[in-house]
Amino acid sequence: MKKLKVGIAGPGGIAKNAHIPGYQQHREAEVTAVFSRSVERAAAAARKFSIPQAYNDYSDMLNRAELDAVSICVPNKFHAEMTIQALEAGCHVFCEKPPAMSADEVRKMQQVAERTGKVLTFNLHNRHSREVQAIRSCGAAGELGHIYAARVHALRRRGIPGWGVFTDKELQGGGPLIDIGVHMLDTALYLMDYPEPDTVLAVSHQQIGPRTDAGLMGQWNPATFSVEDALMGLIRFKDGQSLVIETSFALNMEQAEQTQVELFGDRGGAAVFPPRLFQDKAGQPSNTEFPFLKNGNMSERSVADFVESCFGRKEPLVKVEEAVRLQQLIDALYQSADCGKAISI
Amino acid sequence: MKKLKVGIAGPGGIAKNAHIPGYQQHREAEVTAVFSRSVERAAAAARKFSIPQAYNDYSDMLNRAELDAVSICVPNKFHAEMTIQALEAGCHVFCEKPPAMSADEVRKMQQVAERTGKVLTFNLHNRHSREVQAIRSCGAAGELGHIYAARVHALRRRGIPGWGVFTDKELQGGGPLIDIGVHMLDTALYLMDYPEPDTVLAVSHQQIGPRTDAGLMGQWNPATFSVEDALMGLIRFKDGQSLVIETSFALNMEQAEQTQVELFGDRGGAAVFPPRLFQDKAGQPSNTEFPFLKNGNMSERSVADFVESCFGRKEPLVKVEEAVRLQQLIDALYQSADCGKAISI
Structure with missing residues (x-):
């Protein structure tokens, strides 16, 4: 069975408590890389969660880790640019909420997702x-x-x-x-x-x-x-x-x-x-x-929804046009x- | 001891439950007249509360009943005109809330109160x-x-x-x-x-x-x-x-x-x-x-505040400029x- 190879951008609280455990308990996903601008934090998260690769350069991770998907868990200011970079690198993207810093940014993310044909969705986990x-x-x-x-x-x-x-x-x-x-x-x-x-x-x-x-x-x-x-x-x-x-x-x-x-x-x-x-x-x-x-566990279901969408079995529950609005x-x-x-x- | 002679305009629920009992338990006030456009309702309220005079013509009450003050308890549409008429007839006025149908109406009421030097206040009893x-x-x-x-x-x-x-x-x-x-x-x-x-x-x-x-x-x-x-x-x-x-x-x-x-x-x-x-x-x-x-009883205190104001011992708690705003x-x-x-x- 092919597993979805996922990279985590930003190993902060939401990654540690929601995204990483969500992928790691999913039988069709594996977290194979983690990025933080801090070498120490990337290495510490890799150790803690047994993630094989740690990066302190985001482009490096996208170029070298052979990822299918990326979870964007960095501060809001970086949601748009890092999402777009991952989409352009051929990855599906699961971006933390809020969608971005402005509707204009979300529209740009939407355009790139449409052009690249990759899945883009957002962790509005209440859904x-x-x-x-x-x-x-x-x-x-x-x-x-x-x-x-x-x-x-x-x-x-x-x-x-x-x-x-x-x-x-x-x-x-x-x-x-x-x-x-x-x-x-x-x-x-x-x-x-x-x-x-x-x-x-x-x-x-x-x-x-x-x-x-x-x-x-x-x-x-x-x-x-x-x-x-x-x-x-x-x-x-x-x-x-x-x-x-x-x-x-x-x-x-x-x-x-x-x-x-x-x-x-x-x-x-x-x-x-x-x-x-x-x-x-x-x-x-x-x-x-x-x-x-x-x-039950909303985060697990939220991650599972993204994984299923990456495999093309469903539309993500959170639509990009809703994120824009x-x-x-x-x-x-x-x-x-x-x-x-x-x-x- | 001179008592404040009060006329009631509109013997509906608020008059029966708040205004009339409020005046009747006040040692310096007495309800001496009641007005309703319906002869029957005016007479019934007069009987029920032992009010000596009943009117079905408002001008008649103002001209003949020798009132010091009037409580306006009629539908909102008539607050302004009946308040102004009472002020012009030399009566202090205690008007039910809302002040009127529009701020313009309240401003007109305010002008007449200022010109006549009579007390005008409103029954915002929560105060x-x-x-x-x-x-x-x-x-x-x-x-x-x-x-x-x-x-x-x-x-x-x-x-x-x-x-x-x-x-x-x-x-x-x-x-x-x-x-x-x-x-x-x-x-x-x-x-x-x-x-x-x-x-x-x-x-x-x-x-x-x-x-x-x-x-x-x-x-x-x-x-x-x-x-x-x-x-x-x-x-x-x-x-x-x-x-x-x-x-x-x-x-x-x-x-x-x-x-x-x-x-x-x-x-x-x-x-x-x-x-x-x-x-x-x-x-x-x-x-x-x-x-x-x-x-305790807000209505009693609200009526008492008006009575005290009519005797010139205090400013009413509810100011006309607040009613305008x-x-x-x-x-x-x-x-x-x-x-x-x-x-x-």
Whole structure:
């Protein structure tokens, strides 16, 4: 059996916790190379995960490792160029979220994927959760009717990451919106069949990150904190749907975290995490739960979806055109927050 | 002791449950007249509450009843003209919320109040709840620091009123925003010191009201339902604060009701109903509750505030200029929802 030979670009947390284990437990994939700009980090990851080849030059890996596919797990700033380079080298690409730093970049990635005929998809792993799929099935069965409104929460009280580059605008493009809001936004849009956006208004805040404070996810460096610590937005879609998004790394709220996607349809509503339906039945409002649903491992399923797609057996669940639209919305939310005005898309 | 002689315009639910009992338990006020366009309703209210005079002509009441003050409890459409008429007749006026149908109307009411030197205030009764006042005191003591963001929820699952004129746009000007959202919006703005708004985006929906469905607040008439059944909005203020408002009469959500105001400051956050503080203390996130706070009767305190103001002993808690700004925001939210674009204020 031919195995998919995969290279990992960027052996950070997401590679170690999701991509590498995902490939290594898949019977038709093997991680044969790993790249980091740091020789030490590349070698350490190779040792830890028994990866045969380690590179500190990305072109070298693409030229010499005879890869079928690459996972892009580097800071957001490098998503587009390293994805394009891998596609041009004849590799399929599985790129971490967010798709890139701008919709323009994602469009360029899309063009190269189309020209080279290689698979390009993105690790919006919520799509692969059984919770999201349960609500998706309910939606497809007409349980919600027309979904005309959504609420998206990706809020943390003191969840500024104390590691990595999450608070570096130059490398990441933004803070909670692009790091955690992006997952919930994609989940809502996916469940709404990715409607066409029309107008976006957003307000961002930076009040807590630039100072030292209690950290529930480690201690960040306030001196280099250059992203928003909260962003509130409203999207109006061309067909009149609304989506409210609230996302934060730090906000003086009650719980440590509020992570939720709620959908409001004319026949029923839904909350996704965990999945519940809110409908009228027997002339009474009724609530439905799914007490026996086990969520399992989203990352494994996300990696497996990519591997299957590389073998040509299916289309990836996350389509590049959806990634373009998602990034368009992120761009518009940030632009609106920056200029203080609504943005028409 | 001279008592304030009060006339009631519109003996509906709010008059019967709040205004009339409020005056009748106040030792310096007495309800001496009641007006309804329906002879029967005026007479029935007079009988029920032992009010000496009943009128079915408003001018008649103002000319003949020798009133010091009038409570305006009629449908929103008549707030402005009946308030102005009472002020011109030399009466102080206590007007039900919303202030009126538009900011222009409120400005006209304001001008007449200033010219006549009479008290004009509005029954935004949340201001008088001990919950709101507790958070107000905490804010004044610096516990929240700079409040830069707010969330306002006035959501009902199936709470379309099955009585009155609440679903008649012609008489009320709108649905949940102008009926229940207005209270929560005013509460947030009051606690934020009524910041100057800059840009507003809103999306309204009308999906459930125009059909027959389970009613948790009686059965409405779908054929005459002409208001929004939900509205989602985002306000950006001139100094960069944000306010998300979500309000509905009908929405397929989990609970029967979500009524909340949340404030996010750089030193602490707060939820108002019931009051809680979310702060960092001793290097740890901490939550503070007020387990012994008794809320008491907001309506009584609201009426008493008006009576005291009429006797010149204090300024009313709800200022007319705040009512103008509140109505400006309601106007802008509806305008934005109608035209599908953001509105600059």
